[in-house]
Amino acid sequence: MTATKYDVLGIGNAIVDVIAMTDEEFLVREGLAKGSMTLIDEARAEALYSLMGPAIEASGGSAANTLAGLGSLGGKVAFIGKVKADALGAVFRHDITAIGVDFPTPGASDGVATARCFILVTPDGERTMSTYLGACQGLNAGDIDEEAVKAAKVTYLEGYLWDPPAAKEAFRKAAAIAHGAGRQVALSLSDSFCVDRYRAEFLELIRTGEVDILFANDSELKSLYETGDIETALAAVANDAKLAAVTLGADGCVVIERGERVYAPAAPVDGSIVDKTGAGDLFAAGFLYGHVNGFGLKRSAELGALAAAEVISHVGARPQVELKALAAENGLV
Amino acid sequence: MTATKYDVLGIGNAIVDVIAMTDEEFLVREGLAKGSMTLIDEARAEALYSLMGPAIEASGGSAANTLAGLGSLGGKVAFIGKVKADALGAVFRHDITAIGVDFPTPGASDGVATARCFILVTPDGERTMSTYLGACQGLNAGDIDEEAVKAAKVTYLEGYLWDPPAAKEAFRKAAAIAHGAGRQVALSLSDSFCVDRYRAEFLELIRTGEVDILFANDSELKSLYETGDIETALAAVANDAKLAAVTLGADGCVVIERGERVYAPAAPVDGSIVDKTGAGDLFAAGFLYGHVNGFGLKRSAELGALAAAEVISHVGARPQVELKALAAENGLV
Numbered sequence: 286m287t288a289t290k291y292d293v294l295g296i297g298n299a300i301v302d303v304i305a306m307t308d309e310e311f312l313v314r315e316g317l318a319k320g321s322m323t324l325i326d327e328a329r330a331e332a333l334y335s336l337m338g339p340a341i342e343a344s345g346g347s348a349a350n351t352l353a354g355l356g357s358l359g360g361k362v363a364f365i366g367k368v369k370a371d372a373l374g375a376v377f378r379h380d381i382t383a384i385g386v387d388f389p390t391p392g393a394s395d396g397v398a399t400a401r402c403f404i405l406v407t408p409d410g411e412r413t414m415s416t417y418l419g420a421c422q423g424l425n426a427g428d429i430d431e432e433a434v435k436a437a438k439v440t441y442l443e444g445y446l447w448d449p450p451a452a453k454e455a456f457r458k459a460a461a462i463a464h465g466a467g468r469q470v471a472l473s474l475s476d477s478f479c480v481d482r483y484r485a486e487f488l489e490l491i492r493t494g495e496v497d498i499l500f501a502n503d504s505e506l507k508s509l510y511e512t513g514d515i516e517t518a519l520a521a522v523a524n525d526a527k528l529a530a531v532t533l534g535a536d537g538c539v540v541i542e543r544g545e546r547v548y549a550p551a552a553p554v555d556g557s558i559v560d561k562t563g564a565g566d567l568f569a570a571g572f573l574y575g576h577v578n579g580f581g582l583k584r585s586a587e588l589g590a591l592a593a594a595e596v597i598s599h600v601g602a603r604p605q606v607e608l609k610a611l612a613a614e615n616g617l618v
Numbered sequence: 619m620t621a622t623k624y625d626v627l628g629i630g631n632a633i634v635d636v637i638a639m640t641d642e643e644f645l646v647r648e649g650l651a652k653g654s655m656t657l658i659d660e661a662r663a664e665a666l667y668s669l670m671g672p673a674i675e676a677s678g679g680s681a682a683n684t685l686a687g688l689g690s691l692g693g694k695v696a697f698i699g700k701v702k703a704d705a706l707g708a709v710f711r712h713d714i715t716a717i718g719v720d721f722p723t724p725g726a727s728d729g730v731a732t733a734r735c736f737i738l739v740t741p742d743g744e745r746t747m748s749t750y751l752g753a754c755q756g757l758n759a760g761d762i763d764e765e766a767v768k769a770a771k772v773t774y775l776e777g778y779l780w781d782p783p784a785a786k787e788a789f790r791k792a793a794a795i796a797h798g799a800g801r802q803v804a805l806s807l808s809d810s811f812c813v814d815r816y817r818a819e820f821l822e823l824i825r826t827g828e829v830d831i832l833f834a835n836d837s838e839l840k841s842l843y844e845t846g847d848i849e850t851a852l853a854a855v856a857n858d859a860k861l862a863a864v865t866l867g868a869d870g871c872v873v874i875e876r877g878e879r880v881y882a883p884a885a886p887v888d889g890s891i892v893d894k895t896g897a898g899d900l901f902a903a904g905f906l907y908g909h910v911n912g913f914g915l916k917r918s919a920e921l922g923a924l925a926a927a928e929v930i931s932h933v934g935a936r937p938q939v940e941l942k943a944l945a946a947e948n949g950l951v
Binding site for chain 1: 638639667668670671672673674675676677686704705706709712713714716717888889890892932933934936938939
């Protein structure tokens with residue numbers, strides 16, 4: 286077996302978030318389903334930007350946020366994703382490498398711009414996302430570095446990778462390499478609408494064991510099993526998945542492994558909940574850090590809850606404090 | 619007299635902030651004087667960016683922040699400043715217009731990039747700034763729209779305009795037009811090091827009455843009068859300035875007009891002080907809104923304190939809530 290170089294290698298859409306505060310009426314007027322992620326084209330991206338309020342820009346992308354969280358915890362991690370070599374691409378590259386993540390994928394020198402996700406945050410902290418995939422559509426199997434995947438304990442993939450057609454092949458290639466090297470594969474379901482688009486394929490990945498660790502929130506899991514009852518969904522995933530970590534919003538999370546269920550409460554938020562973007566991504570970061578370090582289900586879940594609580598206390602989907610220090614203060618590392 | 623179209627027209631450096639959390643050691647290692655603003659060239663900007671941690675991007679610029687605050691309060695305002703027509707220039711233009719500010723100055727189609735200010739925020743919320751002026755250096759007297767200045771009750775200028783050489787002429791031209799039209803001119807001293815660079819000229823502007831309203835914080839005022847004693851500085855400015863509004867950090871502010879002194883306490887911060895960037899700019903926004911609406915010194919100062927408290931409760935130098943609604947909740951409008 287190749288020596289371990291990385292705790293986690295993540296593959297996902299490389300996106301810069303454009304985050305603005307808004308009100309419920311704006312979402313209604315623009316026909317945006319609150320809490321969802323909608324794919325948009327370039328013309329719609331320009332139109333939406335011209336209509337929305339003042340914004341801030343912050344590197345995002347679901348798997349990339351998770352890797353940033355792992356980097357902030359002190360994990361050895363790498364990210365594979367596609368930006369263009371433009372101004373926002375430079376921002377994305379700076380931010381992910383500055384937090385300690387290897388980012389070997391070269392930027393595209395031509396073609397469409399670096400991806401942007403317009404995130405509209407309502408006063409309740411809920412976020413509604415419209416994503417222009419741009420350069421992410423160029424990610425393909427050729428971007429998967431076989432040696433890097435072999436050298437990672439866990440290869441982490443986001444469900445959103447199913448949206449750009451070539452990225453799905455990258456996903457499958459990476460999963461095959463990882464399993465061939467005796468490594469684990471983790472999947473985040475990303476979004477309930479994403480699950481709705483690719484339900485059959487996601488279920489197959491889980492049931493065939495192509496995925497070892499599944500991350501989902503309650504609405505994604507209910508979408509996966511087409512039920513409105515979380516208990517029904519949890520029973521189903523307990524049967525299908527080797528290891529599933531399911532976040533339940535204010536009710537914390539539940540981790541299920543071989544029939545064993547472990548609950549952990551939500552961690553207290555410093556101040557008020559400002560912006561829920563990245564909560565699931567950072568939960569996955571904390572949980573995976575615990576997982577690769579042998580912390581056990583309970584402590585891994587608590588670390589996930591702590592990282593999620595930090596990221597929802599401010600605008601933006603990546604940590605604003607060093608999570609390693611925060612985890613130490615809370616006695617979790 | 620030209621009919622009033624604007625409450626305030628502001629002229630300043632059009633800058634996008636690149637904001638990162640850091641520690642005291644980084645400032646020491648990079649030779650950065652804590653709390654100051656240092657001008658840097660493009661090579662240093664690239665080097666500093668490569669060394670600093672993950673960041674977020676948010677539109678900034680001292681006078682531009684003040685105008686954004688006035689726009690958020692519901693004031694009729696315009697901004698004159700120079701960006702390049704590049705990606706960050708588009709971000710700046712979007713953000714300032716989306717908050718309700720007219721921004722008639724065209725972007726430069728060639729030349730150096732839109733200005734960036736690297737803002738390093740230490741755990742105490744203090745910010746240390748390194749500014750690459752870029753396209754701001756192209757602002758000149760030709761950018762001053764005479765009719766717009768004549769149509770503004772107050773023309774607001776930042777001391778930082780003294781840094782790019784051509785901008786000083788724009789400043790003087792705008793002040794002359796404003797006074798010729800019977801309007802008022804306000805000046806913000808910007809930074810104690812900026813005062814140190816241009817002390818004699820700033821004192822002359824104040825003493826000759828070219829400036830009607832002076833904004834300063836305690837360290838800027840002490841730098842202006844080369845004293846370590848705030849009382850000495852306040853006595854001096856009471857003698858020199860028609861109207862001075864001086865912020866005193868946690869001690870609130872004092873407004874001095876014709877020998878009369880009015881104090882207002884700092885407004886309580888929602889949560890903890892996260893990032894002091896923009897505190898003085900937003901104080902000026904609240905005070906000017908009160909001033910042009912005849913609220914009197916005390917209520918104007920309280921409105922300034924309220925706007926400042928909002929902006930230091932989060933990362934970034936512009937309001938994240940509608941200040942008009944916040945002021946109404948606090949009984950100030």
